[in-house]
Amino acid sequence: MERRTLLKMIALLTGGAVIGGNAFLTGCSSSKEHDLKERLKLTPQQIALLDEVADTILPTTQKSPGAKAAKVGSFMTVMVNDCYEVPDQQIFLEGMEKLEAACKKMHHLGFVEATAEQRLALLTAIDKEAKEYAQKKGEAPNHYYTMFKQLTLLGYFSSEIGYKQALRYNQVPGRYEGDVPYKKGDKAWA
Incomplete structure (x- = not known):
């Protein structure tokens, strides 16, 4: 059946x-959509770019590894290919090209070759642009950087590194405690 x-x-x-x-x-x-989805498989270089973008958004700290260690670029690939509609997939792919072009325009280097400070400066500018875009949006499609950022956060905090090292993790919680003392600087619960 x-x-x-x-x-x-x-x-x-x-x-x-x-x-x-x-x-x-x-x-x-339809076969047209199916053919388009087949073309959306990302190359290892594109996945490496996504890892670097994610690691700039959530870098390694003294307390926990960054998004690159959690392999967020591979996670993004799966999410974009399996969960995004075709128009959003196109925006995502075109966004990777726009990001590279913006980095070359701003720093005369590709994103992967840029220093951490240059990457941060670029992503800060693009984040500001994405926020302005969201305010004017209306019926316009999603902004590519918003997709990158959301997938980075989702991929990182749903990874083992994210929920065990960046957050406090209690695999089998005990009894309910409604009033747990909080000290400034404590990790959030996973």
């Missing part, structure tokens, strides 16, 4: 639409 037929039967039996049915049907998308 085909997935599309099964979803129609479920919708008919339950008397309504299947919530998230579009996600189930992505395997039944």
Whole structure:
């Protein structure tokens, strides 16, 4: 039985639409969309670029490793390929090219070759641009840097490094304690 037929039967039996049915049907998308998704596999150089962007957003500190150590670039690849709609995938890919072009314009170097200070200066400027874009947005598509930043945070704090070293982690919590003393500088709970 085909997935599309099964979803129609479920919708008919339950008397309504299947919530998230579009996600189930992505395997039944047109060949044009499928061909586009095949082209969105990122190269090792692009993944390395994403690792460097993520590591600039969440760098290594004395207390915990950075986003590059958590392999956030690979995480971004999976999320973009598996979870993003085709228009957002295009924005993400074009954003990587825009980031490289902006770095070459600002520092006359590619992002990977730039120093940590140069990278930070560039991302700070692009972050400001993304915030201004979000205020004017309306029905405009997402900004690429917002995607980079969100995926960096999600990838890092859902990784083992993020939740065990950057946050406090309690695998099996004990009884409920509603009033836990907090000392300034304590890590947040994972």
